[in-house]
């Protein structure tokens with residue numbers, strides 16, 4: 463068995479037991495790399511297209527990501543190739559990023575997060591978690607998810623109602639065309655309606671916000687306080703826009719040690735399911751070390767989140783990278799060499815917690831390593847295909 467895998471995927475031990483693993487640069491991967499490959503494992507930077515896979519022996523493609531906008535599922539269907547991805551694998555990492563951004567914004571605006579309103583656009587794995595954490599803090603969540611509302615799974619406000627909140631955070635998939643398109647969901651008109659008292663956070667996909675229109679909006683000086691983790695045109699981004707945002711990062715909101723490992727493990731689980739083999743046992747929960755910090759107000763809550771990950775450091779590294787001769791390569795290098803960052807549940811919390819923060823702090827440290835909270839891989843089997 464030959465497995466071709468993106469060089470930025472950790473924890474491929476299970477696949478290594480299955481056969482020979484060749485590591486490749488996900489951005490420059492070509493069909494020639496797949497001439498004798500049975501399995502292809504990618505991350506979000508590899509466009510998975512008919513041109514890449516046609517006339518190769520690949521029978522199973524796995525993407526260790528939540529987003530799948532880089533994958534042409536119809537092409538995989540036509541080619542009879544199974545596809546797996548990892549919904550929810552890094553949802554907690556993104557939610558911690560968003561909570562930190564919201565607390566930074568509250569400090570900047572000089573008003574508490576508790577009691578404010580937050581528009582959460584997209585209430586799936588990430589947005590649903592963000593909403594649950596915010597409700598635990600007595601934040602009024604204006605959740606907007608028309609597809610889930612149509613399925614009777616949530617109640618949804620309109621997009622314009624959600625955009626009127628004190629802060630707005632985006633968690634939709636990138637859908638490039640058709641009735642459900644989310645490309646430029648925040649276009650010139652919607653961006654015009656946001657003001658300098660508000661906060662805008664985008665951690666889903668760059669093109670969900672029209673970046674040119676956003677830059678023009680921010681250039682007027684009265685636009686929202688903006689946090690961008692994702693950019694139109696990655697790995698190249700608009701340097702003027704980076705200058706204008708309050709905090710920028712190189713598409714790393716989901717880059718936790720746990721999220722990346724879980725993404726790889728979920729693909730192996732999907733492979734076992736596809737092959738009709740028993741699922742691997744969930745890894746034993748390691749003894750957790752203690753994180754001793756009091757959380758008696760929102761500034762201490764911010765300090766707690768920063769024990770795990772400091773958003774301003776992502777921002778400083780990204781701004782420095784723009785001075786390099788090849789900023790696109792520098793963006794990718796920041797991602798490849800991202801310092802190990804743990805999700806908070808890696809630790810066991812000890813310390814005084816204000817009664818108003820107890821519900822949230824307990825959710826932040828809840829383990830999802832086993833049981834019903836453990837995310838399940840998605841497996842797409844093309845009609846009539848079989849693994850053997």
Ligand SMILES: NC(=O)C1=CN([C@@H]2O[C@H](COP(=O)(O)OP(=O)(O)OC[C@H]3O[C@@H](n4cnc5c(N)ncnc54)[C@H](O)[C@@H]3O)[C@@H](O)[C@H]2O)C=CC1
Pocket residue numbers: 528529530549550552553556583584585586587588589590606607608609610633634635636642643644647665666667691692713714715716717
């Ligand atoms: N920056 C990063 O490192 C990461 C980014 N992501 C991105 O975040 C996105 C969201 O992640 P999840 O919550 O896990 O996905 P999900 O698929 O669980 O949830 C997405 C939700 O958006 C809803 N939705 C679709 N169109 C909508 C619209 N027009 N308005 C409002 N809601 C709409 C869907 O009904 C769904 O409930 C992913 O598709 C991915 O692109 C995910 C992980 C890491």
Ligand SMILES: O=C(O)C(=O)[C@H](O)COP(=O)(O)O
Pocket residue numbers: 470504505506507526527528529530552713716717
């Ligand atoms: O899971 C997703 O969706 C993401 O956006 C990934 O966390 C991004 O990481 P890479 O796949 O680009 O390494």
